[in-house]
Amino acid sequence: xxxxxxxxxxxxxxxxxxxxxxxxxxxxxxxxxxxxxxxxxxxxxxxxxxxxxxxxxxxxxxxxxxxxxxxxxxxxxxxxxxxxxxxxxxxxxxxxxxxxxxxxxxxxxxxxxxxxxxxxxxxxxxxxxxxxxxxxxxxxxxxxxxxxxxxxxxxxxxxxxxxxxxxxxxxxxxxxxxxxxxxxxxxxxxxxxxxxxxxxxxxxxxxxxxxxxxxxxxxxxxxxxxxxxxxxxxxxxxxxxxxxxxxxxxxxxxxxxxxxxxxxxxxxxxxxxxxxxxxxxxxxxx
Ligand code: AMP
Ligand code: FE
Ligand code: FE
Ligand code: ZN
Numbered sequence: 353x354x355x356x357x358x359x360x361x362x363x364x365x366x367x368x369x370x371x372x373x374x375x376x377x378x379x380x381x382x383x384x385x386x387x388x389x390x391x392x393x394x395x396x397x398x399x400x401x402x403x404x405x406x407x408x409x410x411x412x413x414x415x416x417x418x419x420x421x422x423x424x425x426x427x428x429x430x431x432x433x434x435x436x437x438x439x440x441x442x443x444x445x446x447x448x449x450x451x452x453x454x455x456x457x458x459x460x461x462x463x464x465x466x467x468x469x470x471x472x473x474x475x476x477x478x479x480x481x482x483x484x485x486x487x488x489x490x491x492x493x494x495x496x497x498x499x500x501x502x503x504x505x506x507x508x509x510x511x512x513x514x515x516x517x518x519x520x521x522x523x524x525x526x527x528x529x530x531x532x533x534x535x536x537x538x539x540x541x542x543x544x545x546x547x548x549x550x551x552x553x554x555x556x557x558x559x560x561x562x563x564x565x566x567x568x569x570x571x572x573x574x575x576x577x578x579x580x581x582x583x584x585x586x587x588x589x590x591x592x593x594x595x596x597x598x599x600x601x602x603x604x605x606x607x608x609x610x611x612x613x614x615x616x617x618x619x620x621x622x623x624x625x626x627x628x629x630x631x632x633x634x635x636x637x638x
Pocket of ligand 1: 368393420486487488489504505508509604607608
């Protein structure tokens with residue numbers, strides 16, 4: 353028997369992916385995955401639909417979230433696996449972030465419209481599935497739908513980047529606090545693409561050390577935003593702190609070029625994640 357194919361980071365249209373949760377799980381099964389995690393930004397709203405589809409298509413499902421955190425000016429994404437979806441602390445924080453995301457998109461669209469970029473908040477809202485977490489990709493989708501641009505990428509290059517004049521931030525927890533909340537919810541915290549090659553290195557070694565104290569379990573080392581140096585940096589930190597390394601696609605359907613299972617996680621790393629979970633949420637197996 354060949355090794356199981358495990359991809360622990362994907363998005364559905366419960367946030368900024370383009371496939372409904374059931375379709376995402378179906379795509380994962382069709383791509384030959386044995387285990388897939390659904391990790392939408394700041395929400396668990398896709399979990400039940402994904403769970404039903406996982407049973408139908410015979411694939412194991414890890415229910416997770418990707419929490420947007422801020423650390424000074426920088427954004428840090430924190431994956432939370434197997435959290436209790438009823439945990440008040442974590443769920444309260446995510447609800448606050450989602451509300452702030454909605455008003456923040458309004459402000460971004462106002463700034464863009466003032467500069468004659470042809471987009472309205474109604475057009476943006478039409479791109480957000482009911483109950484989903486709104487994000488910048490939905491502004492991009494509105495511009496694609498109106499024929500202004502051909503792909504999300506273009507909108508990010510022209511208007512939506514973190515250093516764009518149209519950029520408006522939203523409420524998000526500190527990564528140390530988010531780690532604590534994930535642990536309190538019985539879940540397992542793994543930093544997503546910690547060294548994504550952006551303007552500034554977002555995650556410092558000191559921050560990782562503080563997150564380890566708060567209960568951090570792992571680092572997503574293998575990700576298309578990491579080169580050899582970034583993977584090596586993850587390995588060094590993992591050796592120092594006893595962290596688990598993962599690899600994942602960060603699939604967003606047609607919203608990004610990332611393909612399912614382009615990076616994968618070992619069965620040993622998944623076992624370590626499962627062993628670290630302390631709450632009622634378990635990996636679902638067919
Ligand atoms: P937000 O959560 O609103 O801050 O938006 C960030 C999201 O935008 C990330 O989760 C990415 O999925 C997406 N994103 C960032 N850059 C790009 C890009 N160049 N093309 C498509 N999506 C992107
Ligand atoms: Fe995203
Ligand atoms: Fe991310
Ligand atoms: Zn992601």
